[in-house]
């Protein structure tokens with residue numbers, strides 16, 4: 133036996149799972165196919181403090197490139213909803229390395245440049261077949277991201293509504309002063325079917341712009357090109373210098389499905405849990421449950437379902453509300469989105485706080501008081517589109 137627990141993928145979910153399991157006394161081997169952590173980085177470039185708080189983590193200045201005061205949501209005709217909530221533009225390479233250092237200090241055995249090709253159950257243990265030989269453990273945590281090969285090899289259908297994965301491209305760009313503003317900007321409407329285009333200031337002359345769409349295929353280029361032209365007009369720019377282009381899939385509107393079996397759990401994108409913060413929290417829960425299971429000598433699906441119970445208690449309502457919200461948005465016309473945004477425009481929205489469920493309640497109550505007829509716009513959800 134090489135370890136009690138093998139974690140596959142040094143992702144936000146995998147790093148947290150490995151750290152928590154190790155802190156609880158398990159012997160952990162973390163396998164990552166990249167030779168060097170953080171290169172080539174994942175396209176994620178920002179997150180908001182609220183989510184990090186829920187993971188019990190503090191943002192660290194070593195990976196923050198710019199502090200954000202909040203976000204602006206911009207409707208098709210340019211109406212703005214401003215939500216003040218602190219956030220961070222991050223250097224994802226430095227972020228990954230920050231957590232990797234922490235994980236190694238905890239005592240996790242990290243092996244980079246090791247690609248996992250197969251997982252087989254042999255007697256009472258798992259044989260993990262890799263580019264560097266076979267490693268054996270009592271339990272396996274899969275955190276190899278959204279295109280998880282390992283989950284599908286084991287026959288786990290970890291994601292409900294996989295057709296709703298949002299495909300996105302992020303461009304790192306440069307132009308004079310472009311990185312200075314302190315609000316992250318989201319642009320919603322049918323120019324980006326099903327999700328958004330974005331502008332993330334990254335300090336000084338640096339920024340990132342992105343386009344994310346659903347149900348329009350994986351090639352987002354036409355939407356990104358249109359966004360670049362619109363963005364240049366909006367910001368009065370003749371030219372922008374493109375520094376880097378990164379792309380991928382984000383399971384923002386999928387719902388976690390079957391992500392646990394005897395001796396195996398999946399976390400993060402591999403389990404349809406989208407976003408750095410959600411992946412980290414899933415990893416933490418997974419690591420805790422895995423260490424307890426190994427210690428008690430019961431790695432059955434039933435014992436590991438403690439992970440599902442805790443995850444659902446914390447996030448199930450949020451996931452479903454998020455899906456309903458983004459599906460409604462996908463089905464709305466630009467005009468309907470503008471009318472909806474009008475209800476919130478120029479209002480003080482500092483009352484929106486708490487969990488996503490509480491936030492949704494605040495929004496509904498506000499709309500009911502302010503303009504009950506606007507609630508009818510939610511009928512769009514029922515459209516067959």
Ligand SMILES: Cc1cc2nc3c(=O)[nH]c(=O)nc-3n(C[C@H](O)[C@H](O)[C@H](O)COP(=O)(O)OP(=O)(O)OC[C@H]3O[C@@H](n4cnc5c(N)ncnc54)[C@H](O)[C@@H]3O)c2cc1C
Nearest residue numbers: 141143145165176177178248276277380381400401407408
């Ligand atoms: C374009 C884009 C932009 C995004 N922007 C943001 C953002 O700004 N903020 C945010 O919160 N979220 C963002 N997301 C979502 C977020 O990045 C993901 O939800 C998050 O990275 C999930 O991480 P993860 O733990 O599931 O795995 P990943 O970050 O995908 O990592 C998977 C890891 O597993 C390793 N791996 C894969 N296969 C194997 C194998 N066979 N053997 C060994 N190792 C393997 C990979 O090398 C990788 O290191 C974005 C997503 C996309 C696509």
